[in-house]
Amino acid sequence: MIKSFGANLVRVRLWHNPTWTNYSTLSDVKRSIRRAKNEGMNVLLDFHYSDAWTDPQTNIVPEAWRPVVKYSDILADSVYNYTYRILGHLNATNLLPELVQIGNETNNSIMVADNADLIPTNYVRNTKLFNAGLQAVADFNRNNAKNIKTVLHVAMNPNDAMFWVANHKKYGLKEFDMLGVSYYPQWQDYTPAQLGEFASNLYSTYGVRLFVAETGQIWTRAWNDQNINLMSKMCIGYPNTPCPQLQKDFIVEIKEALLANGGAGYCVWEPFWVSADNQTLWGVGSNWENVAFFDFNNNLLPHSGIEAYGDFNVKVTFEVNMWNAGSETKGYITGDFTDDGFGNWQIIPMKQAAEGSSVYYFDTYLCRNQTGKYYFLSDSTWTSQEYIGGYKQDRYYNVNTSDKWQKFAKNFGEE
Template sequence: MKQLIFTALISVLMPSCSSGNNETQTDDTVNPPQSNFFYGADLSYVNEMEDCGASYKDASGTTKDPFVIFKEAGANLVRVRLWHNPTWTNYSNFDDVKLTIQRAKQQGMKVLLDFHYSDTWADPSKQEIPAAWLDDIDNTPALGTLLYDYTYDTLNALANLNLLPDIVQVGNEINPMILQHGDLVWPIDWSRNSFLLNKGIQAIRDISAEKNKDIGVMLHIAQPENALWWFEQATQNGVTDFDWIGVSYYPIWSTYDLSNVGTALNTLITTYNKDLMVVETAYPFTLTDAD
C-alpha cells in the first residue's frame, strides 16, 4: 500500500500592501516534514501580487520573501499553474511560471507543474481548448500531436534552464473530457479523452527518459467522490501510466466531511496502487469560533 500523501496549505503567509508596524505574534513551532510526505502550496499568484505592491509577512509580522516563509514553515513543494496563451493577463504564462519554478528551486523545494491546457482556468465547469488549437478540436489525432508537442516543448525548454519540475499534472480538475469548447459534452468520449491524456503522459515520459530525470505524472480530479468513478473509467479505457492521483477536496462541496474523507482517499490508493496528493483544499481552522 502506498503512503497517503497530502499537500497542505500552510497558514503563515500574509500578503500586505502596507508597511505599517505589526504587533508581534508568537510563532508556532514547526515540525520538520516526513521524508515521504509533501507539505506545500500553490504560489502561482505570488509574482503578480508582488508586482501589484504586495509584501508578505510571516507569523511574527516580519516581511520576507514568501518562498522563504513557506520553506521556513516546513513546505517542501510548490505548485504552479501554466496557461497556454493567456492574452488577458501577463501571468501564468511560460515566463511567469519559469520565474516561480526558479524561486522554488532556490529554496530547495520540489515543484509540481500544473498544465491547464487552456488559455484560462480549467475546472469541472469548463475545459476550454486553447484558441490556437480550436481548428483541430474535431481532429483527435492532430489535437493529440498539438498536446504532445506543447507538453514536450515546454518541459524541454524548462530542462534547458535546469528548471524541470518533479511532478507534472496532465490537466487541471479534468472531471469532464479535456480540450472542449463552450458547453461541456457529457458523457465522456473515452476514445478521445484517453488518447489525449496518454499523449500528454507520453510527452512527460519521453522528456524524463531523455533528460534522465524522474518526473512523476499526476491526474487531477475535483472531489474524492468524483475521483472514485473517474479513475475507474479512465483505467478501464487505457489511462494507466500515471504515478499520482491528485484530488481537490473542498468539504463544502463534497459528500465527504473531514471525519470520513480518509476512507475515500484510502480506497483510491489501495485500488490503483498510486501515491495520492490533495493538491487543493480549504477548510476552517476551527469549528468553535463565534463566526
C-alpha cells in the same frame, strides 16, 4: 514563508497563451519556479491545456489548437509536443519540476470547443489526450534520465473519483503516479477520515497514490471587498464556527489522514489570495480572502492553516464532565483558540463522549509549548460560563508534552 513553517512543495499553474493576463504565462511560471528552487522547494507544474481557468464547469481548448479540436489524433499530437517542449525548455534553464499535472479539475470532457460539450464525458477522447501528456513525460524522463512524477486531477467525491479512474482505465489510460483531488468543504462533502479511506482504496485498487492538489477551509464568513466570496461552508462534522484554529485543524486532519493511508501530500489553494485592487475575471478584489492565511490587514493569522505544514502540532483534547451542571446539560468551550480572527472569542459546542454520558470533549491541534486560556460553558450563551471557586475565571493550558497528544480533563466548575 510557507517553507519556514515546513512546506516543501509549490504548485504552479501554466496557461497556454493567456492574452488577457500576464499571470500563468510561461515567463511568469519560470519566475515562480525559480523562486521555489532558490528556496530548495519541489515544484508541481500544472498544465491546464487552456488559455484560462479550467474546472468542472469550463475546459476550453487553447485558441491555437481550436482548428484541430475535432481531430483527436492531431490534438493529442499537439498535447504531446507542447508538454515535451515545455519540459525541455525548463530543463535547459534548470527549472524542471519534480511533478507534472496533466490537466486541471478534469471531471468531464477536456479541451472542448464549447463548454456545452463538457457533458457527457467523452472517455475515449479524454484517454487519448491524457495519454499524450503522460507519454510526453515518460519519453522526456527516458531521454533525459529524469524521474518526473505524473498527476491527474479531479474535483470529485471519493466514489465518483474511483468511477472516473475506472472508466478511463477501461479505454486504456496509461499508468500515472498520483490522482490529485480538489477537496473543499463547499463542494466536496466528506470528512478527512473518509479522505484517508479513499487514499487507501485508491492505492490498493490501482497502485496510485492520492494527492490533495487543492484544499482550504474558511476562517471567517466576513468579506474584505465587494467581490463575492466563493466559500462559506465548514467541513462536515466541524463546528459551524469559522476561525483560524479550525482552518488549521482541517488541514492537519487532511495531512494526518494521508500520512496514515499512503497518501502523497497536499497543497493549500490559494492561501495568499488576499483582497487587493487588482482586476480578475470576476471583479476587483478577491473571492478568497476568507480562506487565506491572512487577516484583513494582510497580517498572518495566528494559529491558522499555515501551521499545519509543521511537525510541531499536538492533538489536544479538552474534556469536561458536566454532571455538576445537571445530567442533561451539554458542554461548550471557548478560549483563545476560538478567536474569530478579529480578536473575539467564540463559543463552540463540544462532542458527547458517549450516548447518555455527562462527559464532553473538544479536539484541536495546538503547537507544542503553546500556552493560553479557556473555560467551559453550559450552553451557547456567555452568561452560562462556569464558576470556579465562586468566581467566573479563565482556565489555563500549557501544551508541554513531547508526545503527539495531550488531554486537559476537568469537572465543570471545579479546579
